[in-house]
Amino acid sequence: MDLHSRSVKDLPGPKGLPLLGNLHEVDLKKLHRILEDWVNMYGPLYKFRLGTHPVVVVADTENVQQILRQRPNIYRRLGAIETVFLEMGITGVFSAEGNDWKRQRRLTAHALDAIHLREFFPILLRVTERLRKRWMMHADSGATVDIQQDLMRYTVDVTTNLAFGYDMNTLEKEGDVIQDHLQKIFPMINRRINSPFPYWRYLKLPADHALDAALKAIQQAIASFVSQGRVRLAANPDLLTHPTNLLEVMLSARDENGGVFSDVDIHGNVMTLLLAGEDTTANTLAWTANYMVNQPEIQTGVQTEVSSLVSPTGMLHSIQNADKMEYSEAVANETLRLKPVAPILFLEPMQDVTLSGVTVEKGTSIFLLTMHGGLQDSNFQEASQFNPGRWLQPTTTSGCPFNHTPKAFLPFGGGPRFCPGRQLAMVEMKMVMAMLCSQFEIVKVDGPKPVTELFSFTMMPQNLLVRFKARNRTGA
Numbered sequence: 001m002d003l004h005s006r007s008v009k010d011l012p013g014p015k016g017l018p019l020l021g022n023l024h025e026v027d028l029k030k031l032h033r034i035l036e037d038w039v040n041m042y043g044p045l046y047k048f049r050l051g052t053h054p055v056v057v058v059a060d061t062e063n064v065q066q067i068l069r070q071r072p073n074i075y076r077r078l079g080a081i082e083t084v085f086l087e088m089g090i091t092g093v094f095s096a097e098g099n100d101w102k103r104q105r106r107l108t109a110h111a112l113d114a115i116h117l118r119e120f121f122p123i124l125l126r127v128t129e130r131l132r133k134r135w136m137m138h139a140d141s142g143a144t145v146d147i148q149q150d151l152m153r154y155t156v157d158v159t160t161n162l163a164f165g166y167d168m169n170t171l172e173k174e175g176d177v178i179q180d181h182l183q184k185i186f187p188m189i190n191r192r193i194n195s196p197f198p199y200w201r202y203l204k205l206p207a208d209h210a211l212d213a214a215l216k217a218i219q220q221a222i223a224s225f226v227s228q229g230r231v232r233l234a235a236n237p238d239l240l241t242h243p244t245n246l247l248e249v250m251l252s253a254r255d256e257n258g259g260v261f262s263d264v265d266i267h268g269n270v271m272t273l274l275l276a277g278e279d280t281t282a283n284t285l286a287w288t289a290n291y292m293v294n295q296p297e298i299q300t301g302v303q304t305e306v307s308s309l310v311s312p313t314g315m316l317h318s319i320q321n322a323d324k325m326e327y328s329e330a331v332a333n334e335t336l337r338l339k340p341v342a343p344i345l346f347l348e349p350m351q352d353v354t355l356s357g358v359t360v361e362k363g364t365s366i367f368l369l370t371m372h373g374g375l376q377d378s379n380f381q382e383a384s385q386f387n388p389g390r391w392l393q394p395t396t397t398s399g400c401p402f403n404h405t406p407k408a409f410l411p412f413g414g415g416p417r418f419c420p421g422r423q424l425a426m427v428e429m430k431m432v433m434a435m436l437c438s439q440f441e442i443v444k445v446d447g448p449k450p451v452t453e454l455f456s457f458t459m460m461p462q463n464l465l466v467r468f469k470a471r472n473r474t475g476a
């Protein structure tokens with residue numbers, strides 16, 4: 001053993017109290033910012049404690065990239081993620097490990113590939129048109145709107161339609177059971193994976209009972225969709241080659257041995273896609289709206305770009321037109337750089353590893369700050385500025401004329417577990433931006449509280465209020 005090697009206990013970090021560690025300083029709703037502040041004080045590799053449990057925080061891009069690439073063999077998601085998800089009955093690709101993960105990754109990546117995405121375009125159009133109608137009503141009434149809530153309705157409708165072909169239509173209804181249930185899950189995942197003690201196994205608080213009821217209702221709904229899906233497929237074998245939703249894709253998919261996937265795999269992954277696809281995309285779009293109201297020239301930029309790509313009601317003529325929206329993609333990238341909705345990835349090594357000369361033992365919690373690199377001036381010139389133009393500069397073989405380091409940009413993670421829903425999310429975001437900017441102008445409404453970040457496994461804007469003004473009334 002190298003006598004000079006350092007271990008986790010030698011790492012700098014906030015001091016903490018006996019037994020409690022740094023629990024008293026860790027407000028889970030601001031966890032990402034607290035961890036970023038500590039990078040400024042202790043550097044890009046430091047430790048803190050949740051109770052007696054040490055956590056290593058890694059922020060520098062080289063280490064983050066290397067760790068992400070070394071999955072699934074050397075690093076895995078935090079053990080608590082698998083246990084907490086399993087206890088909740090969510091046994092899908094996000095929380096699976098090893099061979100289970102490989103099998104399920106194949107299933108979900110296939111379901112979300114570009115070919116299927118093209119088949120799903122009519123669904124995206126239908127739901128985007130509904131969002132336009134909702135916003136036209138807001139424009140007519142002059143209402144002050146919590147746009148994040150509307151965008152959640154949009155992604156719930158898109159994802160439930162895509163996931164199992166069921167039209168939840170929350171955009172045209174007030175209140176909806178499944179959405180209310182789904183909203184209970186992420187905050188509880190955040191609470192449980194960061195809890196030093198699994199209290200809920202011994203004593204359930206009201207929030208834990210509410211979670212149980214929500215999970216039961218969702219599982220029942222999924223079970224009924226899966227059995228209906230099987231009946232549909234048996235009655236119409238054409239759906240095997242032309243599936244109309246993710247459930248049908250998964251029911252018709254074959255594993256590497258040519259076998260079908262089990263009901264457990266299908267249930268777990270339908271649930272996983274529902275959860276992974278909603279908050280992430282809705283929150284990113286909500287942050288985009290926040291930049292748009294603060295810098296209205298972004299709205300004009302998107303409007304100009306899409307004028308020849310959309311119908312009079314702001315619908316993209318084809319999915320291929322999404323590829324032509326370079327400026328809008330730059331707006332999405334800039335939003336994801338400054339407001340990544342998954343700013344922390346929770347992992348652990350499956351063997352002893354060395355990070356910058358420090359030995360980190362197998363099973364130690366590692367929190368990766370994937371947001372950090374994108375916020376550094378050394379990676380992105382004037383990094384705090386929202387400047388879509390930086391993504392549109394020509395990059396030459398001799399390098400960029402200014403600091404622009406895409407490898408420090410990790411909003412969708414990296415390595416073999418990179419987000420398989422990125423393409424779908426990008427198309428959704430471009431369709432909403434095209435419709436929004438061609439049909440409306442949005443302006444900021446100053447509410448009683450400022451817009452702030454709220455972290456609950458994903459990171460969303462709070463108190464973001466806007467008003468819509470119609471640019472034209474075609475087809476209202």
Ligand code: HEM
Pocket residue numbers: 068093094095105108112159272273274276277278280281284341342345410411412413414415416417418419420421422424425
């Ligand atoms: C703007 C929207 C989105 C963002 C920012 C986002 C971000 C992420 C991130 C950071 C991860 C972890 C990656 C890693 O561990 O390296 C992830 C994983 C995942 N995402 Fe997304 N995501 C988005 C939308 C979606 C959508 C729309 C879907 C599907 C409907 C989806 C499905 C998944 C799945 C299944 C995983 C787990 C992959 C695995 O463990 O192999 N995501 N996403």
